[in-house]
Amino acid sequence: MTNPKLGVLIIHGIGSQEIDFAEPMIAKLRKKLTDPDAVEFQTVHWAPLLEEKSQSMWAKLTTRKLSWKPLRKYFINALGDATAYNNEMYDEVQDCIEDAMRGLRHKLNYGPFTPVVVVAHSLGGAMITDYIWDRQKNKDPIRDRYMPPIKGLLTIGCNIPVFALSHTPIETIDASDLWWLNIYDKDDILGYPLKPISESFDEAVGEDFQVNTGRWWSSWNPLCHNDYWTDSDVIKRLSKILNDLYLD
Numbered sequence: 001m002t003n004p005k006l007g008v009l010i011i012h013g014i015g016s017q018e019i020d021f022a023e024p025m026i027a028k029l030r031k032k033l034t035d036p037d038a039v040e041f042q043t044v045h046w047a048p049l050l051e052e053k054s055q056s057m058w059a060k061l062t063t064r065k066l067s068w069k070p071l072r073k074y075f076i077n078a079l080g081d082a083t084a085y086n087n088e089m090y091d092e093v094q095d096c097i098e099d100a101m102r103g104l105r106h107k108l109n110y111g112p113f114t115p116v117v118v119v120a121h122s123l124g125g126a127m128i129t130d131y132i133w134d135r136q137k138n139k140d141p142i143r144d145r146y147m148p149p150i151k152g153l154l155t156i157g158c159n160i161p162v163f164a165l166s167h168t169p170i171e172t173i174d175a176s177d178l179w180w181l182n183i184y185d186k187d188d189i190l191g192y193p194l195k196p197i198s199e200s201f202d203e204a205v206g207e208d209f210q211v212n213t214g215r216w217w218s219s220w221n222p223l224c225h226n227d228y229w230t231d232s233d234v235i236k237r238l239s240k241i242l243n244d245l246y247l248d
Contacts, residue, residue, distance in 0.1 A: 004040045006115055006246045007104045007148055011044035011097065013122020013157065014190070015077040016054075019045050025119070025229045032239035035247045042104035044124070046096045049089060054080045078190065082123055086163065090130075097131045105148055112145060115246060117152035119238070121228060122190060125158035125182075132173045152245070153180045154238055156228040157191030170198035180205045181241070183234055185213045189222045209237065 008029075010022040022043045030036040054077050066072060085093055101116075108114045120128045132150060153175075164170045182205050184191040193208035194201045213231040214224035228234050 003038070004108045004111065004114055005035070005038040006040070006117065006242065007108050008039060008041050008117050008119065008242075009044065009100060009104055009128075009150075010041065010119045011100075011121070011124035011128055012047065013120075013124045014081045015047070015074070016051055017045065017047040019043075021045070022119075022229070025235070028230055028235045029239055029242075032235060032243075033247060034243045038247060039242070040104065040107035042100050042107060044097050044100040044127075046093050046127070049092050049096065050081050050084050053084065082159075082163070085123065085127065093127055094131055094134065097127065101147060105146070108148055110146070112148060114148050115151035116148045117154070117242065117246075118150055119154045119156070120158070121155075122157045122159060122225065125155035126160050126163050128153065129160065129173050136174055149177075151178050152241070153178060154241075155180070155182045155194070156234060157184065157188055157225050158182055158194060159190050159192060160194060161192045161197050164197055169200070171200040172198075172204050175204035175206075179241075179245075181207055181209060181237065183209045183211055183228065183237070185211055185219075185224050185228075187220055187222065188213075188225045190225045191228075 010025065012021050022041070026041050030039075033039060057076060057080065061072075061076070062069070104116065105111075118128050132153075135144070160172075182194045184193055193210075194205045195208050196202070211228075211231055211233040212219055212224075213234070214220075214227040218224045218227055
């Protein structure tokens with residue numbers, strides 16, 4: 001049995017998500033990794049925490065005649081998830097991330113020094129940076145001793161700038177001990193570059209990398225937001241980083 005060299009934590013973004021949401025990305029990554037058996041994957045599936053509320057709201061709204069229902073439902077999910085998270089559901093989502101980290105720690109044979117790389121889509125980018133921020137600001141020596149260290153962060157289709165508007169000054173995590181690559185598509189209205197929004201983000205984010213994600217019907221419009229998971233450029237950049245830093 002190969003001793004794990006790396007853990008990868010994957011967290012989804014807005015909207016309803018199946019429990020196996022990350023399987024397409026994981027399958028493509030495994031084909032590109034030089035030592036796939038040395039990598040353990042763990043997902044953060046937080047959607048069920050908010051799904052019941054959003055479905056209930058949508059059911060009430062659709063008792064009236066509305067046009068553009070698919071688009072309306074998409075925005076209800078997007079804005080509803082973000083609003084709920086930043087208010088009453090913050091602790092529940094953060095607990096969900098912590099539980100996933102414990103699960104990953106188990107897969108890594110409880111190795112406290114095995115590095116972890118996080119892949120976060122959309123709203124998941126805000127959630128995981130909140131998690132890292134809280135760990136950095138509220139040190140827990142006992143917990144930090146047994147939890148594996150987060151050494152890398154890939155944000156895809158990240159909408160942190162939307163939430164940064166409510167903060168003065170606009171600050172983010174201390175990334176001196178980890179790398180941070182942000183990937184966005186210029187046609188994705190929910191995904192943004194991060195370096196320009198403040199000096200703190202400029203220092204923390206190593207690179208804003210633009211891709212053209214999606215198929216012919218989505219690559220030129222906002223529907224591309226959900227296509228990062230299997231985009232060839234995303235898989236290529238991430239697999240190269242994992243191979244170069246941890247596996248070769």
